[in-house]
Amino acid sequence: MARIAVVGSINMDLVTTVGRRPEPGETVSGEGFALVPGGKGSNQAIAAQRAGGDVEFVGAVGDDVFAAALREVLSKAGVGVSRLRAVDGPSGIAAIVVDGGGENSIIVVAGANGRMTELTVADRETIAAADVLMCQLEIPVATVLAAARHARANGTVVMLNPSPVRELPAEVWAEIDVAVVNEGEGEQLAAALSGVPHVITTLGAAGASYRGPRGEMLSQPGIPVRVVDTTGAGDTFTGALAAHWHRGPRTALAWACTAGALATTKLGASASIPELAEIRRALAEAGAR
Ligand code: ADP
Secondary structure, eight states: EEEEEEEEEEEEEEEESSSOOOOOOOOOOOEEEEEEOHHHHEEEEEHHTTTTOEEEEEEEESSSHHHHHHHHHHHHOBBTTTTEESSOOOOOEEEEETTTTTTEEEEEEOGGGGOOOOHHHHHHHHHHHHEEEEEEESOOHHHHHHHHHHHHHHHHEEOOOOSSOOOOOOOHTTTOOOEEEOOOHHHTTHHHTSSSSEEEEEOOOGOEEETTTOOEEEEOOOOOOOOSSOHHHHHHHHHHHHHGGGOOHHHHHHHHHHHHHTTSSSSSSSGGGHHHHHHHHHHHHHHHH
């Protein structure tokens, strides 16, 4: 079983649905509301745990009413939360408006995620003891860099999902062993990615491709599924990839694509992350075809 340290974000999404979004200064009646736990770090941690990994989450919640619920989402999934701290102020939140046309408007407040500025001695021990470090870009880049450097120095594979996409200093890219990007991110970051030993590009319904350190290529076709909601598919893919990376890129890609495809068959981000048994069953069915 792969030991995985996720150094990343955890949020509460506040999702409102409304026929027509309000103009500035206007109040309108909404139709629905839901609290949906998320954050790329948290989603990927849960996905890696469910795909068979042994995951420890290094991150922060605030001192508000969301903190306990966020902690519980991780612990219920079996993710280790001993490195999840509580800081003063709000937890990370995303205020989301979904209008009648299905269009989203999102305000992200980093909150506690933005305060992940230090790694403690215990955090560093967790990173050093892991097989894989997994990071995204919803916490300060300086913390990602510190985690990656510490991982590298201790023989832990450094996996980065550079999302939300942005340019990163060369010193960050120099520490990355494995990058996981979607097609848009891959295009935008092409120059930097050319120096990363292992690059996995997700291709939506078409699956994913892999480019290795000597330019070797692999492609994993998409798994045909009845798509309900693609939210969280990328995070599920990345988590499953981390959990199976030690088995080589071909096997890891098959697990990741299968988990990612299954995530599209249910509504929501974290709620749609498949369990180990579901992934195994789908892999067995694919093998039989
Ligand atoms: P993102 O959502 O981050 O842009 P993708 O759309 O590439 O990423 O999806 C990530 C992964 O989820 C894909 O590599 C694939 O495994 C799975 N996936 C996404 N959409 C579909 C789909 N329509 N059918 C099957 N699998 C899908």
